[in-house]
Amino acid sequence: MNKKNILNGSCGCGNVKYKIDDKPLFTQACHCNDCKKSTGSSFVIHTMVLENDLKISGDIASIELPTGSGKGVNAYFCIICRVYVFCKYNISKGRVAIRTQTLEKTIEPQAHIFVKDKDPWIEITNKEICHDKMYDREKTWSKESLERIK
Ligand SMILES: [Zn+2]
Ligand SMILES: [Zn+2]
16 A cells, blocks of 8 residues: 555644554444444444554543443543544454544445444435345455454
């Protein structure tokens, strides 16, 4: 990946800035009730990257929140504006889930998960990428991304 493909993102006030210096692994929208609560909206979009590819500057703090798996997640946010920029699920070590809408350029989701909890006024046009709950990663992620998380 050459320099011009580096992805940049930031919090709401500009204190926290980050860059991702290699290709993201996968981008997905989650419509579960936990994600609705933490965004105050209908769904979240997460872009998964390798922890080693993420470079962060600025003062950041974290809080541990519960997840459906029972393993928990650490949410990271700017200490000034409190915008939640990324999270680390304890179940997926070495990976970070960036909140896609904190990137300068958004990325279209490759999957929608927990569609069973989706708000009724949202219509997803591409039904092929909708999953009632979670998908089977081996069948959904690219071979290249699967190889990189080994
Ligand atoms: Zn901020
Ligand atoms: Zn969710």
